[in-house]
Amino acid sequence: MNTLHYIFDPLCGWCYGAAPLIAAARTLPGLKLALHGGGMLAGAQRLRITEQWRNHVRSHDARIAQLTGQTFGSAYSDGLLCDTTAVLDSAPPTTAILASEAIAGRGLDMLHRLQRAHYVEGRRIADKAVIFALAGELGLAGDAFAAAFERLSGAATAAHFSDSRSWLARLGAQGFPSFALERADGTLERIEASRFYGDVAAWTHYLAERAPASAADPGELGQSCGLDGCAI
Numbered sequence: 001m002n003t004l005h006y007i008f009d010p011l012c013g014w015c016y017g018a019a020p021l022i023a024a025a026r027t028l029p030g031l032k033l034a035l036h037g038g039g040m041l042a043g044a045q046r047l048r049i050t051e052q053w054r055n056h057v058r059s060h061d062a063r064i065a066q067l068t069g070q071t072f073g074s075a076y077s078d079g080l081l082c083d084t085t086a087v088l089d090s091a092p093p094t095t096a097i098l099a100s101e102a103i104a105g106r107g108l109d110m111l112h113r114l115q116r117a118h119y120v121e122g123r124r125i126a127d128k129a130v131i132f133a134l135a136g137e138l139g140l141a142g143d144a145f146a147a148a149f150e151r152l153s154g155a156a157t158a159a160h161f162s163d164s165r166s167w168l169a170r171l172g173a174q175g176f177p178s179f180a181l182e183r184a185d186g187t188l189e190r191i192e193a194s195r196f197y198g199d200v201a202a203w204t205h206y207l208a209e210r211a212p213a214s215a216a217d218p219g220e221l222g223q224s225c226g227l228d229g230c231a232i
Contacts, residue, residue, distance in 0.1 A: 002211035003032045007167050007178040008111070009040035010093040010125065013060050014194075015177045016115045017068035021193055024200045026108065030213025035107050037094035038168065038176055039161030046089040046126075054081045067197040075122030089126040095157045096131045099148035100140060109138055181211055 004025050008015040026033060041047060058081070061072050080086055093114045101107030113134050117123040123130050135145045171180050171190045179191040189210070196203035 003034050003182040005034045005180040007036040009038050009176045010114045011041050012176040013064050016119050017064040017070050018177045020200050021203050024204045036164035036167050038164045039090050041088045042090040049086045073120035076119050080122035093125045095153050098152045102148045103144045
């Protein structure tokens with residue numbers, strides 16, 4: 001089995017831009033996805049929205065939309081980004097992704113839902129109430145999700161961030177998103193995915209060539225994630 005390692009942050013705009021590539025990779029037989037949340041705005045880096053941050057992000061958002069075709073909702077652009085009481089913190093949404101993966105193998109579904117909630121619906125995805133509402137929308141069992149979220153909060157999420165930063169160092173990468181293909185024989189190849197923004201077909205073809213499924217791979221066709229749904 002080949003593994004595509006994806007180093008991301010739920011509050012990284014370029015990771016939102018890469019969402020169609022991730023959804024496409026998920027459909028390839030014999031390719032497993034490994035999610036590594038990097039904690040871009042966690043701990044001392046968490047911040048409250050300011051005019052300076054808003055102007056910085058909007059310039060990136062325009063470029064992301066142009067290159068990837070991803071849309072940014074007015075509730076985000078004209079709502080959340082103008083709310084100077086909103087706090088951006090990568091830790092709670094990353095914990096939600098870890099919890100979703102732990103109880104149902106649905107970390108990627110949670111990531112996509114968080115991205116849509118933030119970038120389209122303008123919701124505060126660092127707020128626990130919002131996170132639990134999104135888990136409910138995904139059909140994740142309330143008690144099980146709550147227990148996993150509490151267990152994986154704090155030290156466990158911090159350890160995950162540390163491991164993800166180790167992956168960045170291992171790859172010689174500087175920011176999010178970063179990708180690496182680990183083949184079944186253990187070889188590891190860093191992939192520059194930005195050249196595939198807006199061209200999902202070329203990305204899918206590239207991955208299929210670089211990591212073809214073998215007869216022993218139990219890949220499941222049709223296991224796809226709908227997208228109803230910045231660099232460091």
